[in-house]
Amino acid sequence: MKRITTEQLFQAWGRGQQHLPLHAGAARENFLARVSSFPRAEGRSTWVVPAWLVPAACAGFAVLAFMLIPGYLRPVDVLTESTATLKTGAVPLQGQEQITAPTAPQAFSKSAAMGAIAPEEDRAALPPVTTTPTVSDTREFLKIGYSASVRTRSVSKAGERVEVLVRGFGGRVDSASYSSESGYMSFVVPQDKFSQFRLALREAAGGERFVFEHTNSENFLGEKQGLEKEQVRTSEHLAELRTRLQSLASEHGAKVAALETEQRQNKLEQATVIEMERLHPEQATALEARLEVLRRSARVISGKLMAEQSSFSAQQSSLDAEVRAAEQTVRDLQGQTTELLEQVATVSGSVTLERIGLLSFLDAYAYLRWTLPAVLLLFGLFHFLRARRTSPFTV
Amino acid sequence: MTLTDEYELIRRVQAGDTAAAASLWDVMSPKLFGYLINTLRDQQVAEDVFQTTWLKVLEHIHEYSPRGTSISAWVFTIARNECRQHWRKQSTVEADISQALEPTVDTQPELHAQLLVERIMNELSEDDREILRLRYIADFTFTDIAKALHINVVAARVRVSRVLSRARAIANRNK
Numbered sequence: 001m002k003r004i005t006t007e008q009l010f011q012a013w014g015r016g017q018q019h020l021p022l023h024a025g026a027a028r029e030n031f032l033a034r035v036s037s038f039p040r041a042e043g044r045s046t047w048v049v050p051a052w053l054v055p056a057a058c059a060g061f062a063v064l065a066f067m068l069i070p071g072y073l074r075p076v077d078v079l080t081e082s083t084a085t086l087k088t089g090a091v092p093l094q095g096q097e098q099i100t101a102p103t104a105p106q107a108f109s110k111s112a113a114m115g116a117i118a119p120e121e122d123r124a125a126l127p128p129v130t131t132t133p134t135v136s137d138t139r140e141f142l143k144i145g146y147s148a149s150v151r152t153r154s155v156s157k158a159g160e161r162v163e164v165l166v167r168g169f170g171g172r173v174d175s176a177s178y179s180s181e182s183g184y185m186s187f188v189v190p191q192d193k194f195s196q197f198r199l200a201l202r203e204a205a206g207g208e209r210f211v212f213e214h215t216n217s218e219n220f221l222g223e224k225q226g227l228e229k230e231q232v233r234t235s236e237h238l239a240e241l242r243t244r245l246q247s248l249a250s251e252h253g254a255k256v257a258a259l260e261t262e263q264r265q266n267k268l269e270q271a272t273v274i275e276m277e278r279l280h281p282e283q284a285t286a287l288e289a290r291l292e293v294l295r296r297s298a299r300v301i302s303g304k305l306m307a308e309q310s311s312f313s314a315q316q317s318s319l320d321a322e323v324r325a326a327e328q329t330v331r332d333l334q335g336q337t338t339e340l341l342e343q344v345a346t347v348s349g350s351v352t353l354e355r356i357g358l359l360s361f362l363d364a365y366a367y368l369r370w371t372l373p374a375v376l377l378l379f380g381l382f383h384f385l386r387a388r389r390t391s392p393f394t395v
Numbered sequence: 396m397t398l399t400d401e402y403e404l405i406r407r408v409q410a411g412d413t414a415a416a417a418s419l420w421d422v423m424s425p426k427l428f429g430y431l432i433n434t435l436r437d438q439q440v441a442e443d444v445f446q447t448t449w450l451k452v453l454e455h456i457h458e459y460s461p462r463g464t465s466i467s468a469w470v471f472t473i474a475r476n477e478c479r480q481h482w483r484k485q486s487t488v489e490a491d492i493s494q495a496l497e498p499t500v501d502t503q504p505e506l507h508a509q510l511l512v513e514r515i516m517n518e519l520s521e522d523d524r525e526i527l528r529l530r531y532i533a534d535f536t537f538t539d540i541a542k543a544l545h546i547n548v549v550a551a552r553v554r555v556s557r558v559l560s561r562a563r564a565i566a567n568r569n570k
Binding site: 006007009010011012013014015016017018019020021022023024027028030031032034035036 | 408411413416417420421424425426428429430432433438441442445446449450453505508509511512527530531532534559562563566
């Protein structure tokens with residue numbers, strides 16, 4: 001005996017239970033006779049939507065929606081790099097400024113121009129500005145550059161918010177310009193407040209979906225090492241100059257003392273000869289000759305003294321000038337070091353503002369370009385499957 | 396017949412087309428009467444309710460809209476309301492299930508099956524019986540069952556499945 005399931009049992013039972021009443025014929029006639037006497041639904045439109053119409057319309061609208069809704073560019077990951085060389089990695093938006101490297105401080109330009117490190121004849125051969133950092137030196141002097149592109153419904157309001165943020169974090173707005181469609185602003189903020197500033201900017205913009213960021217950084221260790229080396233060199237050179245100046249002065253003093261001693265001896269001898277000439281007129285000729293020699297010698301000594309003074313003054317002036325130049329170089333290097341540290345301590349940034357339309361704004365939250373067509377297609381499919389359902393009238 | 400054809404048929408009935416009305420009657424009457432006789436357990440009462448139901452269908456067919464409810468579910472809703480009205484008048488809530496019905500089958504295996512079903516139905520609750528009647532006599536879809544019982548479609552499926560499980564258990568006990 002064939003086994004049947006409970007469902008088959010009840011299906012057979014149900015079919016078996018379907019039957020007409022005893023007086024079905026009369027009941028049917030009675031029913032049909034009354035059809036014309038009851039209210040009709042004439043004039044009322046019961047137009048039935050064809051099964052294919054709604055799915056086709058949904059598919060059409062889905063395609064239209066996909067084509068017309070602008071694709072919302074998803075924010076790229078924030079790129080943060082710490083390398084010795086610059087890279088730009090952001091997906092560029094239309095109108096977004098390309099990021100350029102933060103410029104290194106112009107080290108040594110003044111000292112190089114002054115050529116104070118080397119003697120005048122060697123001013124063309126100057127030491128290199130930047131050294132290649134050694135591996136053992138793990139110090140970091142990171143200069144961070146930052147750029148962001150903010151999409152907003154109101155450019156001017158967003159710009160004002162960003163300006164308030166920059167100033168609130170101890171920064172400075174360097175330039176700002178806005179129109180109804182776009183805006184641009186450049187600024188600096190302290191590096192120690194930079195991460196907080198970024199968080200606040202994202203929050204003010206309405207979340208990460210409206211902010212495109214790019215961050216790059218460069219280690220100015222090479223420049224710092226270069227500055228340090230030059231500082232050491234310049235200091236050593238300055239010390240050497242000062243030593244030379246001292247030596248010059250002491251040598252000059254010794255020479256002058258010797259010449260003055262010689263001069264005094266000469267004058268004494270002259271006086272002695274003159275006295276002898278007075279006492280011994282008979283030796284006048286010889287003594288006169290001697291006196292002439294002494295006078296000639298005195299003139300030579302005076303000449304030497306003058307020459308020594310002149311030489312000393314010239315050398316002293318030259319060394320003084322070199323010392324002053326070296327001192328200026330030291331001051332310049334200190335200034336450049338300070339400038340470098342100040343540069344590293346701040347983040348140079350820019351924000352580009354771009355107005356987005358309402359659809360793009362909604363798309364940022366709902367991925368509208370994909371979800372709306374998907375919803376329309378699903379609805380169309382659901383309607384199609386439902387409409388294809390067989391009527392209970394099918395026997 | 397697809398739903399579109401069904402809606403077209405109804406539209407013609409609403410417009411007073413006698414041929415369309417005849418088609419409607421021919422298709423629905425066996426299911427309707429089979430449901431009524433199983434619910435009311437009385438031939439005469441079932442015929443009365445059957446007539447009253449069709450009269451009410453004619454009275455209100457112009458108000459019927461295909462959206463949401465199938466014509467089958469709509470007609471059976473009228474029939475169920477008529478049953479409730481009948482019981483209210485009789486001061487009862489359901490028919491006496493013990494009243495046996497005339498067998499409607501001829502062959503021995505089919506008779507055996509019908510008796511088995513009757514035995515199962517006797518042991519089921521009225522709610523379970525109603526579900527089986529709607530599902531297998533009235534040929535309701537799960538959507539129609541859900542609308543009739545004011546539950547969602549998933550719950551309707553679950554209920555039918557559970558009723559069949561209970562029926563299976565009863566059938567196994569009675570072997």
